[in-house]
Amino acid sequence: MRFVRLSTRGKYGVRAMYDLALHYGEGPVPLKATAERQMVSEHYLEQLMAGLRRAGLVTSSRGAQGGYELTRSPADITIGDIVRVLEGPIDPAECVAEGDPVEACERADECTMRLVWKKLKDCINRVLDSISLKDLCDETAALMSDSCGSCRAGPDCTRGLGERAGTARRTP
């Protein structure tokens, strides 16, 4: 896997959570439906949902009419929450992960590169945590009604997504 390239776990997971956000408040959504809509293997998605459940992001109900639901409002779940569960914590290098840096690298104290990785880590977490599932849903709705939800810059514009006024967001 390439540096900064999401694996299918992260990508499918975000899509699945987005799918649940779209049906938030309608009761449990069976995995089969999500898998079909998002076009991913149901069995594989099962494994991802297990992680998200253990992390407390979704609840499940078994049996007929069962399925998965978000435990919180889509506005209170960020892309960062999901990605960190499925891809692991955002740590460009071991020396900026949880735990004692010197344990990971004996030169950690005097190493300037460590500051670079730290800066990168913070920046990525900030971006990922600035976008909630609700932002995703809103932006998609805007994309559908207009070529770009927030301006006229075309399909590559990222001006929406957590920057629109009134959008709920986690404050760290």
Add this chain to the structure above:
Amino acid sequence: MRFVRLSTRGKYGVRAMYDLALHYGEGPVPLKATAERQMVSEHYLEQLMAGLRRAGLVTSSRGAQGGYELTRSPADITIGDIVRVLEGPIDPAECVAEGDPVEACERADECTMRLVWKKLKDCINRVLDSISLKDLCDETAALMSDSCGSCRAGPDCTRGLGERAGTARRTP
């Protein structure tokens, strides 16, 4: 390898380039010396240098008294330049890589997640390109003379690194 975790290629490569920056202007630096100082396998480093040479970041001279040199001033080579060569381009997903997005994913046009990955990509490139090899050298010198080069926030402070006045930096 984890999402956003650098492989040894990126880490060793940056260290090697930092080593060359430290000796910039002193003629070719033999790989053996760099490998010993940075404590990495010489033969492995050889492979990484090949990539950096092909990318035009270093030149090599063969034979006795040969070695590698930076092709530009340390102020004109960013961490981003190095990392992109050794780890590949920064593309959180295929749909934000070079080339036609719709080729990578047929839903690319209508997909809001794509905007998230785009935003992430831009942010990472921005951070990585804001720090030059010269910044690294300067910051290390400051770290050595003072507990933190730029302030008193202790070893986790990242306030230096491309933010100090007078530091040369690429303007895109």
Add this chain to the structure above:
DNA sequence: TGGAATCCCAACAAGTTTAGTCGGAATTCT
């Protein structure tokens, strides 16, 4: 001119990770 120092190149390999598949057990609704 000979040899030492160096870069250059290609092949190989063990271990790990990824992206799933497969089969079945447990639970719950109707």
Add this chain to the structure above:
DNA sequence: AGAATTCCGACTAAACTTGTTGGGATTCCA
């Protein structure tokens, strides 16, 4: 009872990572 679900663990083929190995080509210096 039967159908729809989640839950769990084992398995696997392919790719990637992190080097190692071996040898060839070039250049400097004594």
